[in-house]
Amino acid sequence: MTVRVQSDPFDLGAELAGFASGRTDIGAQVSFTGLVRDDGGLRHMEIEHYPGMTEKAIAGIVEQATTRWDLKATLVIHRFGTLAPGEQIMMVATAAGHRAAAFEAAEFLMDYLKSRAPFWKREVTQTGADWVAAKDADEDALRRW
Template identity: 70%
Template sequence: MRVSVQSEPFDLGAEVASFTAGAAGAGAVVSFTGIVRPDGGLTGMEIEHYPGMTGKAIQAILAQAVDRWKLVDGLVIHRHGRLAPGETIMMVATAAPHRGDAFAAAEFLMDYLKSRAPFWKKESRDGGESWVAAKDSDEDALKRW
């Protein structure tokens, strides 16, 4: 299991290839990548976090996913700092003996990261900046877990 909270970009292809190569016993690998959407005049996004707790919080939820779905491995990379539209924000990868577990665990991790991981996002637009508020739909997604 690996969690990386970093400011620098990552090579998605290299990360997936490395993760897959190290996933002994897996019959399925699922990956998801989040990208800064270029919508509504968005010129950039600033992602802040509390270094003392962010990695530990993500590691705990990754460990829960590994146990719950019997994953052979899991990976979460999440960026912080200033990001432009089109840049990768994060990726999740899960490896399991069967695809159902790999997909479910990846979706669980995404729902957690969206709603509970200690990140704060501020969007910049042509008209100014604003903090991103929690969405009811994101909270509703957590209820199924």
């Protein structure tokens, strides 16, 4: 299990190349990369967190996923700081013996990161800045687990 919370960009290709490399017990590897989306007028997004607490919370949910789906490897990277539209904000990778487990675990982790991981996000637009509020759709997605 690898969990990183960082301000620096990450190299998606390098992360995927190194993820679970050399393992012969893996039949499926799934990855997802989230990007900062501009729905119109976004200058940048500011993401804050509490160091130590955030990593511990994410590691706890990764441990749940690892046990629930018998994952062989996991990787979660989430950035903080000021991010521009189009920049990578996070990455989830899962590896398992079979594809269903890898896909389901990746979705579970993404839903958790979206709605429960202790990050605070503020969107800065041309007209001002607002904190991103929780969305009912994100809560609904999490409830299915």
